Amino acid sequence: MEGEVTKNLDETLPDEIRVPITVSKFLLREGDVLDQNVLYYNNLKKGKVLTKSDISIIQQLDEVTEVKVLRLKKIIDEEEEKEKEKTIEVVGPVAEEKPKEDITKLNDVEVKMGFTDSESDRKISLAIKKTIEKIRGEDYQERVNTISNNITEKLTETSELVGSQKLEFEKKLEEVARGFADVFSMSRLKSLKKKEDVISTNFSNKSITNYFYDLVIADKLSFINGARSIIVKLINSFGDDNGGIILSGLLQYSDMDDYVVSHSMFVMGVSILIAKELTKMVYEKVLNQKDNTKINPSILKAVSTKVYDFESMINLGLAALLHDIGIRKNYGIITPDTKITDIRNSKIQLHPSESSFFAQRINTDVFVQRAIYEHHEYLDGSGYPRGIMRYMSRFSPILTFAERFSELVLNNPFIPKPLPPAIAINHILKNEINKFDKDVVFAFIRGTSVYPIGSWVELSNGTIGLVSNISPKDKSKQIIKYVFTSDLKKLSSPTYIDLAENPDVKITRILNPIELSMKVGDLRVYYFD
Ligand SMILES: [Fe+2]
Numbered sequence: 377m378e379g380e381v382t383k384n385l386d387e388t389l390p391d392e393i394r395v396p397i398t399v400s401k402f403l404l405r406e407g408d409v410l411d412q413n414v415l416y417y418n419n420l421k422k423g424k425v426l427t428k429s430d431i432s433i434i435q436q437l438d439e440v441t442e443v444k445v446l447r448l449k450k451i452i453d454e455e456e457e458k459e460k461e462k463t464i465e466v467v468g469p470v471a472e473e474k475p476k477e478d479i480t481k482l483n484d485v486e487v488k489m490g491f492t493d494s495e496s497d498r499k500i501s502l503a504i505k506k507t508i509e510k511i512r513g514e515d516y517q518e519r520v521n522t523i524s525n526n527i528t529e530k531l532t533e534t535s536e537l538v539g540s541q542k543l544e545f546e547k548k549l550e551e552v553a554r555g556f557a558d559v560f561s562m563s564r565l566k567s568l569k570k571k572e573d574v575i576s577t578n579f580s581n582k583s584i585t586n587y588f589y590d591l592v593i594a595d596k597l598s599f600i601n602g603a604r605s606i607i608v609k610l611i612n613s614f615g616d617d618n619g620g621i622i623l624s625g626l627l628q629y630s631d632m633d634d635y636v637v638s639h640s641m642f643v644m645g646v647s648i649l650i651a652k653e654l655t656k657m658v659y660e661k662v663l664n665q666k667d668n669t670k671i672n673p674s675i676l677k678a679v680s681t682k683v684y685d686f687e688s689m690i691n692l693g694l695a696a697l698l699h700d701i702g703i704r705k706n707y708g709i710i711t712p713d714t715k716i717t718d719i720r721n722s723k724i725q726l727h728p729s730e731s732s733f734f735a736q737r738i739n740t741d742v743f744v745q746r747a748i749y750e751h752h753e754y755l756d757g758s759g760y761p762r763g764i765m766r767y768m769s770r771f772s773p774i775l776t777f778a779e780r781f782s783e784l785v786l787n788n789p790f791i792p793k794p795l796p797p798a799i800a801i802n803h804i805l806k807n808e809i810n811k812f813d814k815d816v817v818f819a820f821i822r823g824t825s826v827y828p829i830g831s832w833v834e835l836s837n838g839t840i841g842l843v844s845n846i847s848p849k850d851k852s853k854q855i856i857k858y859v860f861t862s863d864l865k866k867l868s869s870p871t872y873i874d875l876a877e878n879p880d881v882k883i884t885r886i887l888n889p890i891e892l893s894m895k896v897g898d899l900r901v902y903y904f905d
Pocket residue numbers: 699700727751752
């Protein structure tokens with residue numbers, strides 16, 4: 377197709393027989409020729425060959441629902457052929473569903489249609505299934521079994537477990553093994569290397585989310601797989617060791633006009649990053665220890681709430697996506713400039729329960745609804761609406777932390793000025809650590825490399841240093857003061873390296889300052905020049 381060039385009908389080739397039809401704006405196809413003028417848009421006149429961007433403009437016009445176009449006869453024939461196949465598929469005895477496309481091939485329009493149209497919803501659901509299967513790979517069940525056997529070997533006797541206890545334990549074991557296998561499948565994905573890619577993935581998600589909110593609030597949503605597909609798309613774009621890039625992409629993208637959407641997408645990305653890292657941390661605790669200490673089965677049960685397989689990541693993502701929809705309903709679109717008093721003077725404290733009501737109405741998992749209700753509750757009892765000190769949902773510890781972090785780092789109506797990520801983490805560690813699950817905070821730091829100022833870290837070039845400042849070039853990167861060589865010899869004069877300027881050097885590990893000081897003496901001296 378010739379880009380934006382307007383072609384007229386008489387220029388078309390003889391085999392391009394076109395038929396006039398009227399279609400829903402959501403069913404327009406690239407290459408259709410307009411058979412009417414479109415209001416307000418001078419270049420969308422009768423005779424224009426539609427490009428992708430034309431179609432997306434038309435779809436955003438509230439005044440337009442249907443469009444008259446001339447469509448190639450051969451395309452109409454093909455479509456009819458497909459329709460027939462579908463009918464056969466439904467009446468036939470074995471209607472095997474073989475999706476051809478994965479999630480990356482779905483476009484925004486198809487996803488939007490899926491919220492109300494059962495056929496599109498089915499297509500999205502298959503694309504989700506197919507994408508997850510692709511990430512997991514063919515050897516998935518084998519890997520789950522191997523992991524499950526390895527865990528069993530690490531456990532103290534489980535023979536005293538009988539009846540329902542034994543069944544429950546076996547179920548937990550399977551869940552944990554699946555979570556480990558899923559997270560390691562993600563590390564085999566080709567990861568996004570540039571923050572621009574993260575931004576563009578999110579940009580299309582933003583428009584879908586807006587549409588999703590409108591339908592939920594108007595009680596017009598019939599299917600929810602479109603929302604799941606946003607999360608699966610995100611999971612599919614996470615590789616290994618690119619948490620820092622994802623975070624900086626999310627940050628750059630999120631300082632936008634529509635606060636509830638931008639913030640929710642940000643909370644969703646951060647939550648999934650944490651879930652992934654937390655699962656890895658539990659894996660190390662259970663399976664990757666150097667000594668051969670056995671683990672009590674009850675410990676496995678306790679840590680299993682911190683292991684996330686894809687299904688639970690999707691539920692966590694849904695909680696993040698919907699957690700502030702009550703704000704959208706009551707206040708419409710709010711921006712970082714919305715006057716804080718407008719919000720404070722009102723019934724803002726009701727929004728967790730309102731949001732969870734919407735989540736209930738569209739039939740999400742009960743723990744999704746519960747996490748939404750709890751997303752402003754803190755473990756020290758200082759949150760709202762109820763001031764509880766214990767969460768009912770396993771998704772809440774991650775959601776509450778991601779929520780608080782987002783409040784600190786994004787432009788928003790609740791704070792005067794956002795903080796750089798590392799300063800925000802310093803603030804949380806210093807002043808608010810009792811509000812959060814410490815494993816969650818640590819998983820975030822590890823997964824995103826937002827190491828707080830004052831941390832001792834090991835670098836990929838073997839040296840050991842102190843995080844001394846935030847890079848002025850990229851606020852998600854640090855300046856490191858080199859102090860020791862890898863064999864803990866003190867460097868004669870400490871030098872500084874800006875990780876934003878040296879992308880090859882990465883933080884590989886955060887060190888325990890107490891253990892380090894036992895080897896090299898008092899560390900306090902290094903905090904000053
Ligand atoms: Fe909220």
